[in-house]
Amino acid sequence: MSSITTVFVDRDGVINRKMSEGEYVNSVDDFELLPGAVDALVELTRAGMKVIVVTNQQGLAKGVTDPEAVEQIHSGLRATVESAGGKIDQILVCPHLAGSCQCRKPAVGLFEQALEFDPQIEYKHSAVVGDSSSDIEAANQIGALAILVTDRPEASTNAVNAATVAGLTEAVALLTGIRRG
């Protein structure tokens, strides 16, 4: 685990509360941080890891998600993490409809973008933390360590080649080797 230097973190359902099925985080008011999420991100920075948020937001293509709200949410998230002593290195968004691009997870376009911005990133020294099978699939495709966030570990049949944890806090504990509680 100690060889992990970059952590790709899914947004909805990992950093902030996921909306109901078929609904999107369309406004700043919809963005509700999950307990412990900011502290967990800060801990990754403290452990010397790069933090990259990778998020599918097809509500943008559907015209229901306000692009300015997305910008606001992301600059707010960066500021919150920074004032707590951490750093989000990149936030990468797929704004496209399912089936219309090469970057919507489980496709790996966002991960390739990350590498373009920062050629020092190595997939084999990376982890992907997400709450969907698409996150795990993407992780498997790039050969990164996959960590599935789920409240139903026994039902996670999609979690092939993935560790399962209850939340971002637990994922970070796993990545940094710190045992708690």
Ligand SMILES: [Mg+2]
């Ligand atoms: Mg998610």
Ligand SMILES: [Zn+2]
């Ligand atoms: Zn896309």
